[in-house]
Amino acid sequence: MSALPPRPSALSEPPFYVGYLPVPKPLAAFLWLAVPIALSILAIVAIATARSQRDPGGAVWNDAKAREFHGIFIARPYPMLLVRPTEGDTSKPDSLKRDTTSSSELFLLVEMGKHAGRDGLSAMDGKPVVASGWTLERDGRRMIELEPDAKALALQETSISVPPTPVIVPRGRVTLQGEIVDSKCYLGAMKPGEGKTHKACATLCIRGGIPPVLVTRDENEARVYYLLVDPSGGPLDSGAWPFIGDPVEVTGDFELLGEFRVLKLSPRDISRR
Amino acid sequence: MSDSIASAILLTLAAYIAAGVCFAFGFVFRGIYTIDPAALHAPLTFRAVLIPGAAVLWPVLLRRWMLAGKKP
Amino acid sequence: MSTGYVAVQWSRHKRLYDASVAIGIAIYLGAFVGVSKAFWAGEHGISDEVILIRALGSCAIVLLHIILCIGPLARLDPRFIPILYNRRHLGVITFLVALAHATVAVGYYHGFGVLNPFRSLLTSNTNFSSLRAFPFEILGLLALLIMFLMAATSHDFWLKNLSASTWKRLHMLVYFAYGLLIGHVALGALQADRGSIGPALMFSGLCIVSGLHIAAGLKEYRKDRGAGTLVVDAGEWVDVGAPDEIPTDRARTVCAPKGERIAVFRSAGSISAVTNICAHQGGPIGEGKVIDGCITCPWHGWQYRPQDGCSPPPFKEKIATYQVRIVGGRVQVNARPLPPGTPTTPALASGGLS
Numbered sequence: 001m002s003a004l005p006p007r008p009s010a011l012s013e014p015p016f017y018v019g020y021l022p023v024p025k026p027l028a029a030f031l032w033l034a035v036p037i038a039l040s041i042l043a044i045v046a047i048a049t050a051r052s053q054r055d056p057g058g059a060v061w062n063d064a065k066a067r068e069f070h071g072i073f074i075a076r077p078y079p080m081l082l083v084r085p086t087e088g089d090t091s092k093p094d095s096l097k098r099d100t101t102s103s104s105e106l107f108l109l110v111e112m113g114k115h116a117g118r119d120g121l122s123a124m125d126g127k128p129v130v131a132s133g134w135t136l137e138r139d140g141r142r143m144i145e146l147e148p149d150a151k152a153l154a155l156q157e158t159s160i161s162v163p164p165t166p167v168i169v170p171r172g173r174v175t176l177q178g179e180i181v182d183s184k185c186y187l188g189a190m191k192p193g194e195g196k197t198h199k200a201c202a203t204l205c206i207r208g209g210i211p212p213v214l215v216t217r218d219e220n221e222a223r224v225y226y227l228l229v230d231p232s233g234g235p236l237d238s239g240a241w242p243f244i245g246d247p248v249e250v251t252g253d254f255e256l257l258g259e260f261r262v263l264k265l266s267p268r269d270i271s272r273r
Numbered sequence: 274m275s276d277s278i279a280s281a282i283l284l285t286l287a288a289y290i291a292a293g294v295c296f297a298f299g300f301v302f303r304g305i306y307t308i309d310p311a312a313l314h315a316p317l318t319f320r321a322v323l324i325p326g327a328a329v330l331w332p333v334l335l336r337r338w339m340l341a342g343k344k345p
Numbered sequence: 346m347s348t349g350y351v352a353v354q355w356s357r358h359k360r361l362y363d364a365s366v367a368i369g370i371a372i373y374l375g376a377f378v379g380v381s382k383a384f385w386a387g388e389h390g391i392s393d394e395v396i397l398i399r400a401l402g403s404c405a406i407v408l409l410h411i412i413l414c415i416g417p418l419a420r421l422d423p424r425f426i427p428i429l430y431n432r433r434h435l436g437v438i439t440f441l442v443a444l445a446h447a448t449v450a451v452g453y454y455h456g457f458g459v460l461n462p463f464r465s466l467l468t469s470n471t472n473f474s475s476l477r478a479f480p481f482e483i484l485g486l487l488a489l490l491i492m493f494l495m496a497a498t499s500h501d502f503w504l505k506n507l508s509a510s511t512w513k514r515l516h517m518l519v520y521f522a523y524g525l526l527i528g529h530v531a532l533g534a535l536q537a538d539r540g541s542i543g544p545a546l547m548f549s550g551l552c553i554v555s556g557l558h559i560a561a562g563l564k565e566y567r568k569d570r571g572a573g574t575l576v577v578d579a580g581e582w583v584d585v586g587a588p589d590e591i592p593t594d595r596a597r598t599v600c601a602p603k604g605e606r607i608a609v610f611r612s613a614g615s616i617s618a619v620t621n622i623c624a625h626q627g628g629p630i631g632e633g634k635v636i637d638g639c640i641t642c643p644w645h646g647w648q649y650r651p652q653d654g655c656s657p658p659p660f661k662e663k664i665a666t667y668q669v670r671i672v673g674g675r676v677q678v679n680a681r682p683l684p685p686g687t688p689t690t691p692a693l694a695s696g697g698l699s
Binding site for chain 1: 356358359365368369372373374375376377378379380381384385386388389390391392394395399402404407411422424425426427428430431441443445456458459460465466469470472475477478480481482519532533534537538539540542543546566633634635641643646667
Binding site for chain 3: 275276279280283287292296309311312313314315316319321322323325326329330333334336
């Protein structure tokens with residue numbers, strides 16, 4: 001077809017590829033080398049990225065089997081259950097045993113999903129109840145996720161041995177650094193349940209009534225929790241929501257409620273670090 | 274962003290997409306011939322592939338459909 | 346080239362290509378999930394959903410890096426062109442992986458709450474003035490929208506009906522999406538993680554992408570400067586060289602005074618010139634080859650007749666042609682483009698052979 005004789009240089013020219021024609025041999029050889037190399041790079045990046053993840057911390061969501069707890073219901077600032085420490089404690093792993101001399105344990109009570117609180121709670125305030133649900137626990141701090149059933153939290157007719165009511169002990173004004181998290185995710189519902197990527201979820205949880213907690217570190221880098229309430233002792237003001245999940249410095253009135261550290265906090269006393 | 278602005282944005286978006294999806298079905302079976310005769314005997318899979326784009330870019334296609342329809 | 350449309354013009358090559366991509370994604374996700382499960386188990390286990398979100402998100406970012414590298418790689422070494430050939434499928438698949446990441450993330454972090462997940466997405470964080478607290482989700486959402494637009498308009502129907510320049514501009518938004526995603530990752534995962542491997546990987550990715558683009562740009566720039574732009578006859582005609590300096594069935598690309606590139610082909614004893622820009626996706630026709638008497642674009646194999654710039658029937662694409670002549674044993678091309686599809690008289694190359 002060509003009027004010109006093929007020139008020697010034409011033989012050494014790079015193979016020309018057209019998608020709908022068979023791939024020239026040298027090019028096919030190149031691809032058989034390039035594609036496996038690319039796949040190996042993918043695997044290496046995947047392993048490196050996966051290895052670079054941080055330890056989310058030891059936390060357990062015992063969501064396999066629901067258990068029953070008997071105790072005194074407390075409605076404010078957040079739904080809680082006051083239980084004798086011996087109550088149904090056999091399942092507790094040694095690593096999570098609380099280092100406390102307290103004579104009773106306070107469980108935060110939350111619902112499934114990102115909710116807390118249900119109808120008729122105020123009528124139960126201070127009364128003996130039976131609660132059934134799943135526990136979440138971290139650093140010896142435990143929470144109960146109630147079963148969705150309406151009877152999962154009910155007044156108890158039979159008398160129980162009433163645990164000693166926790167005493168509120170004011171400890172003065174403190175300034176603390178840490179992160180405001182929602183207690184449910186942080187205690188094990190989501191791992192990790194902290195930090196920037198979890199910020200939106202924590203906001204949604206706290207908006208849905210999950211008790212907010214300030215996580216700080218003591219001088220030994222151990223985690224210390226402060227349950228956050230507003231200055232009048234009610235649930236934390238919504239003005240604090242934009243600071244959830246950020247590294248913050250807060251100033252508030254520190255109280256001990258039994259074994260719980262409670263911080264009375266006004267949104268204007270929160271600043272981003 | 275306040276809740277009301279977020280709701281307004283989401284409602285507008287939903288209405289836009291809903292209108293787009295309705296338009297897209299009409300477009301891939303009718304309007305498409307007006308603007309591109311090459312689509313005349315195209316298979317169903319081809320039309321399905323166009324639906325996501327048509328549902329979002331529907332104002333552009335609607336304009337072209339109208340303009341092409343006016344031509345003698 | 347467009348005659349009748351089909352959803353995908355499958356070929357063996359495309360099947361192999363897509364299979365390789367699927368294998369690559371399976372390897373990535375498998376390795377990520379496997380390592381995460383092996384190293385963080387029991388009480389210290391990372392939530393399955395979080396592992397999935399991270400695996401899918403990082404996989405999409407890695408795929409986007411590959412997409413962005415293919416273009417300059419193919420310019421630097423034509424052996425990468427087969428990877429460029431089906432880049433659109435890779436783009437659509439990347440969008441789907443990113444969509445899966447977004448779906449799981451929105452469902453997990455914004456679902457199960459007192460708000461509709463989309464409302465939560467828009468309202469849960471409004472700290473736009475703080476870099477520390479910036480709602481990185483919005484950046485990812487915008488990038489996902491761009492990737493959706495690109496994936497949804499990837500069929501040649503859109504290329505033709507949105508016009509090639511609008512389509513190209515739309516698809517150049519991938520660089521904007523890449524920028525948004527760097528922000529999404531830097532202000533999201535990397536900020537939360539506080540490790541050093543993540544930022545190091547992200548930074549190397551950015552260096553590779555920008556380095557390859559700069560290298561490819563420099564190569565093109567040098568080629569343009571090297572291409573004979575000796576102008577003769579009052580700026581009308583550009584010198585191309587002796588006829589036999591153009592390889593058989595190949596082209597020599599010259600730069601017209603105004604900067605547009607002209608591909609001058611020699612085939613079957615005659616010399617003709619067309620624009621260097623393919624009507625399909627703007628591929629470099631001058632790096633193409635004459636196959637079965639037709640100039641064939643190296644990117645997707647679109648073909649044009651040398652003498653009139655028209656695709657052979659039944660195809661209807663046309664590209665601009667240029668007049669050529671041989672004066673004193675030198676090929677010259679007229680710098681003024683003729684309307685696409687204008688027939689020209691090829692210059693006879695035999696006069697230049699001795």
